Amino acid sequence: MKTFNVPIIYRSPLITAIKNRRKQQDRMKKDFSPTLLDFGTLKIMLARHFGFCYGVENAIDIAFRTVDENPGKRIFLLSEMIHNPHVNDDLLEKGVQFIMDTSGNQLVPWEALQPDDIVIIPAFGTTLEIEARLSALGISPLQYNTTCPFVEKVWNRAEQIGQKAYTVVVHGKPGHEETRATFSHSRHTTPTVVVKDMAEAQLLGEFISGKRPAAEFAELFKGQYSPGFNVETDLQRVGVVNQTTMLATETQAIADYIRGVILEKYQHEANAGERFADTRDTLCYATNDNQSAVTGMLQVPADLAIVVGGYNSSNTSHLVELCEEKMPTFFISSDEKLLSANEIRHWDFHHKQELHSFSFLPDQDVVTIMLTSGASCPDALVEGVIRKLLSFYGLEHKADELAESWK
Template sequence: MKTFDVPVNYRSPLISAIKKKRKESDRMKKDFAPTLLDFGPVQIYLARHFGFCYGVENAIDIAFKTVEENKGKRIFLLSEMIHNPQVNADLKAAGVEFLQDTKGKQLMPFEQLTADDIVLIPAFGTTLEIESKLKAIGIATEKYDTTCPFVEKVWNRSEVIAKNEYTIVIHGKPKHEETRATFSHAAANAPSVVVTDMKEAQELAKYILGEKPVAQFYEEFKGQYSEGFDVANHLQRIGVVNQTTMLASDTQAIADFLKETMIKKYGLSEATIKDHFADTRDTLCYATNDNQTAVIGMLDAPADLAIVVGGYNSSNTSHLVELCEEKLPTYFINSDEKILSKETILHYNFHNHTELVTEQYLPTKEPVKILITSGASCPDALVESVIKKLVGFYPNSKTIEEITASPLSPEGGTKA
């Protein structure tokens, strides 16, 4: 796989050493058990896969090279490069300006841009409408397009099923940059509609089955369907794709449910299912799959709590939190600074979008056992900082250097 030139301050000697050891001992990625970092009074179970993915490293590489190679030029980002506050702050510090916020609100009018300006397309991609606006100004975006190849894979899949006259159902968050971009590309080729979750998929099914009045659809799914969408005709043949960072199990459940809905509506068999339902297979990216599977594997470990590190507006990170919350107390933080002390932690509730303080989050017993993972846009250096902060609360702990030098355990390769 291609390697990227990512700023050294995002790297972590500890995490790099652990990932190298795990890769050498499990090249086929079949072992999703966590790595145990036994510091003595505190034991850290580190997920098998976490942190920067291919698409994120590619975007960061292009962005910082663009800054370095274009001194004196105005450089803009359409919105956040990725959903990580440190990376976006570093780009701003380097002189990069943002044109929009993450919800698409304009921060600077496109009319103020000139053909001499550089505009970076973020990893989430962008809409065809915005691409057209930039081209009309004379801005060439191809060289500075950091769209993740796995997002483009979804666009390509959508185009293929559109050619076969299927309507595209997108499982995603309607206001998320990636879903807005995917919807734009899908809608250019076929009727399209976004469903946020299973509840919305169930409501969509009622229109397919004729159980709800057609007129109600346009209010219920306002802002989530393409122009000219005809409920009576456009829900007869459908295919499901997704925002690449959604929970794999959720997307599969929605696709299976809508497939069963079409079978019920049209009395289909396995031989005739393609007449009304496209076989799109899973369109999650490999990193989303690996990170989610690694969390599921990590949750088998005996632990007192979980800490998930990443940007608060990161979709893939919030889904890792969601998985952990099903099993044990979970704290979602974006840096080690949120760990205020051994007694107090400031963490994010992504359900209601608020930060809250929890006291006595660490149990008084020893060893304390903590699960740790991070989102695909989180630098490994942040994870190491979190580990160091936690270990620092226990004076008799082993050092990072001792842990790094430890061989992998022969009992399944889960101890460092």
């Protein structure tokens, strides 16, 4: 696999050594059990897979190289390159400006851009409409393109099935940059509708089966369907693709559900199976691996889980969601949120607020903590969390000893 030039500040010798050892022991990636870091009174169960994925490293490589190779030029990002505040802040410090926020609100007017400006497309990709706007300003929209190859794979698959007269159902968060981009690309080929979860998929199923009147569709899926969408004709042949950072199991469940509704409605047709397109190959490998690693990690007893990543990171929030089903879970952006052995600031992504909690570490002889991070989180932040936790037990020196032992 291609290697990338990622700034050393994001690397961690300790985490790299652990990942390399596990990779050597399990080259086929069949073992999703966690790595035990045994410090005596503190035991950390480190997930088998976590941290930067291919798409994130690709984006970081291109963005930082673009800055280094273009001194004196104005450089813009359409929005946050990835959903990690530390990486985005580093780019801002280098003079990069964001044209929009993550919701698509304008921060820099389009009219302020000039033909010789550099505009970087973030890892989530962008819409065809924004590409056209940049072109109209005299800026080549794809010259500095960090779109994740696995996101582009989803676009290509949506286009392929669209050309075969399938309507595309996108499982994703309607306001997320990646879903907005996927929706834009898909709707230019075929009728497209976005469902954010199983509840909306089941709602869509009622329109497919005819149990709900077509007249209600426009209001229930407002802003989530392509212009001219015809409920009566556009839901007869469908295929499901996804925002790559969604829960893979949920995407598969949604696809299975919609396929079942289709087959039930057209069960008397000899070619009923052809009314649903097989799109399982659009699931991102890193999303799958990281989520499977959390599932494997949760098979081992522990007292609590800590998940590290950007608070607006979709893939990270799904790791938190999985952990919350089994044990107390704390979603933090870095070790700075570990205020003391008694205090922690952590993100409640359900209600979009930061909480200040006390006594998060149990008062007992041995404490076991599950630890993982999102696909846009630098390994250096995970090492920082490990070192901070060790400091609460007077075991700071153990981190360097562990790094040596894993070489």
